[in-house]
Amino acid sequence: MSNDSHSMKPYTMVFGALMVLTVITVAISRVDLGKPMNWALGLAVACVKASLVVMIFMHLKHEKRSWLGMVLIPLLLVLIIVFINFPDTGLNSSQDGGELLSPALKIIPHAGRAAGGH
Amino acid sequence: MSHDAAAHAHAPGYGETPEVLFDRAKMGMWFFLASEIMMFGAFIAAYIVLRMSMPLEVLEYSKSQLSWKLALFNTAVLILSSYTIVRAVNAASKGNKGHCEDMMVATAALGTLFLIVKGFEYGSKFSHGIGPDHNVFFGCYFLMTGFHGIHVLVGILTILWGAFYVKRTTPQKYAYVENLALYWHLVDVIWIFLFPLVYLL
Numbered sequence: 001m002s003n004d005s006h007s008m009k010p011y012t013m014v015f016g017a018l019m020v021l022t023v024i025t026v027a028i029s030r031v032d033l034g035k036p037m038n039w040a041l042g043l044a045v046a047c048v049k050a051s052l053v054v055m056i057f058m059h060l061k062h063e064k065r066s067w068l069g070m071v072l073i074p075l076l077l078v079l080i081i082v083f084i085n086f087p088d089t090g091l092n093s094s095q096d097g098g099e100l101l102s103p104a105l106k107i108i109p110h111a112g113r114a115a116g117g118h
Numbered sequence: 119m120s121h122d123a124a125a126h127a128h129a130p131g132y133g134e135t136p137e138v139l140f141d142r143a144k145m146g147m148w149f150f151l152a153s154e155i156m157m158f159g160a161f162i163a164a165y166i167v168l169r170m171s172m173p174l175e176v177l178e179y180s181k182s183q184l185s186w187k188l189a190l191f192n193t194a195v196l197i198l199s200s201y202t203i204v205r206a207v208n209a210a211s212k213g214n215k216g217h218c219e220d221m222m223v224a225t226a227a228l229g230t231l232f233l234i235v236k237g238f239e240y241g242s243k244f245s246h247g248i249g250p251d252h253n254v255f256f257g258c259y260f261l262m263t264g265f266h267g268i269h270v271l272v273g274i275l276t277i278l279w280g281a282f283y284v285k286r287t288t289p290q291k292y293a294y295v296e297n298l299a300l301y302w303h304l305v306d307v308i309w310i311f312l313f314p315l316v317y318l319l
Contacts, residue, residue: 015198022194074155075159
């Protein structure tokens with residue numbers, strides 16, 4: 001039992017932390033801090049929870065350092081696929097979507113004109 | 119060649135000690151999990167982008183149809199099930215087969231509870247006439263939670279199957295318990311992101 005890798009104690013502590021962080025996630029979302037802040041905090045807490053599970057429960061912390069790449073490279077690809085779409089829809093929808101910076105780009109209507117014009 | 123063969127004469131093949139085999143099995147699992155991250159990542163990316171271009175009234179209406187309290191309960195159930203499968207792996211590494219088996223069955227039971235709650239949630243949506251074709255938000259909602267639900271179901275079945283073989287496990291050869299646990303934790307991690315993204319934000 002005194003053997004470090006066989007002790008349940010760190011796992012129990014992580015379990016407690018995950019439960020507390022879940023309550024914190026809900027608490028943050030119930031308070032209106034402005035949309036960007038709510039999103040940033042909500043996703044930050046989710047990232048902390050996910051890191052706890054991956055590093056401690058899945059003990060990636062104790063695996064070869066290079067195995068981190070198997071998690072981080074797919075995550076990088078996911079982030080690329082999210083951000084590469086922002087200029088098209090995300091950042092251009094404050095009128096139609098009512099969420100972010102500038103009015104929506106009207107891409108589709110031109111297709112009709114091009115087809116009819118020739 | 120002959121030098122190598124002599125060096126590894128005590129083990130079959132090329133240094134295939136139980137530790138090496140264990141490591142390889144785990145590494146294979148991590149590659150599979152990487153592909154899972156990208157699959158769910160693509161769903162989440164589509165959801166974020168579609169959500170940003172969604173008319174506000176559609177978003178507000180759709181969010182008002184969801185119950186974050188049920189989802190919170192389900193989150194707690196999944197985190198608890200992650201903890202029970204950690205206990206199972208820990209017991210297996212100590213050769214405590216009885217406890218390992220109990221904890222794997224407990225994990226499967228918690229997974230089943232998750233699916234039952236999810237079933238009630240889907241049921242109430244369908245009874246209000248809300249399906250995947252209701253609007254773009256619910257299209258994403260059913261795609262993401264549906265695929266996650268399928269993963270939970272597969273996890274339950276494989277963990278129950280694994281619990282059946284715990285008798286043959288030794289402290290050196292419990293790689294499959296470990297790999298089932300890795301899969302189950304990933305399902306938990308995906309839910310950790312879906313919960314705020316779909317129900318809260």
